Amino acid sequence: MIQPVDGWQQTNDVDTLIRHAEMARSSLRRYINALSEEVGLPKELHVKMGPIKNLDRIFEKAAGRKGGRFDDICDICRGQFLIDSPEDVERLRMLLRPGRKSSAFNELWESRGAKIVAYDDYFAKPTKTGFRGINVTLEISGIGKGRKHYVEMQVVHRDMLEALKMTHELYSQKRTLIEGAKAAGRPLSGDQKAVAEYYNAEIIPRRQ
Numbered sequence: 001m002i003q004p005v006d007g008w009q010q011t012n013d014v015d016t017l018i019r020h021a022e023m024a025r026s027s028l029r030r031y032i033n034a035l036s037e038e039v040g041l042p043k044e045l046h047v048k049m050g051p052i053k054n055l056d057r058i059f060e061k062a063a064g065r066k067g068g069r070f071d072d073i074c075d076i077c078r079g080q081f082l083i084d085s086p087e088d089v090e091r092l093r094m095l096l097r098p099g100r101k102s103s104a105f106n107e108l109w110e111s112r113g114a115k116i117v118a119y120d121d122y123f124a125k126p127t128k129t130g131f132r133g134i135n136v137t138l139e140i141s142g143i144g145k146g147r148k149h150y151v152e153m154q155v156v157h158r159d160m161l162e163a164l165k166m167t168h169e170l171y172s173q174k175r176t177l178i179e180g181a182k183a184a185g186r187p188l189s190g191d192q193k194a195v196a197e198y199y200n201a202e203i204i205p206r207r208q
Contacts, residue, residue: 007071008137008150014058014070020149021052021077024140028151031114031138032079038105039091041083048080074137075152083157089123092155096136113142117150132157 009017029049036043053061053076062070083089095105098116106116118137126132134155141148 007069008074009071010148012069012071014055014062017070017073017076017149018052018055018058020143020147021151023143024149024151025049025052025077027114027140027142028077028079028138028153031109032081032153034109035081035092035095035105038095039088041088046082048082050075050078050080052077074150077149078152078154081153081155083155089155089157092134093121093123096134096155113140115139115141 009020011017011020029047032047032049033043036046053073058070058073058076061073062068081092083092095103096116096119097103098106098119109115115138116136117139118135120135123132123134136153136155138151138153139148140151143149
């Protein structure tokens, strides 16, 4: 995994990040559509593009997990690739895995401005919630004037969507706990810290 020292994105200005995410979205869509063609799975059934994350949610995420920073948030633009079988998992692993044994598909799309810079395989090591999937961070460089933007793609089995929903609910509960203590002007109690740590252990360990 590659983690830039000063944050992923080129700017900490949230309005600029949203604008860059909007420009990068078409490149991410083309990349995922090409992935569906490469593995022979129709994009109409397997590709799901999320909307650009709204401003309120970006602020919540920056405040709750990033110490107020926006340049570490990579899922303002995001997409999912839904799969149905173990065979799909293996084919996608072979295509997406970066590094020395990177695939011809990776090399082609890197030349087109879509480069995998982080790859986490939760099929190999599922989370405690039972989630299995692959989280990929892509550097999209084709947004003009030498700019780039980092986006997120997730490969997930359809049967794992419920487990993924559970992790979002756990994160929401943790955020409510922390924000409640902050609003009351007091630190978390010992019991509350234990609950927060439980949520941390259960939530998918994501960079973003």
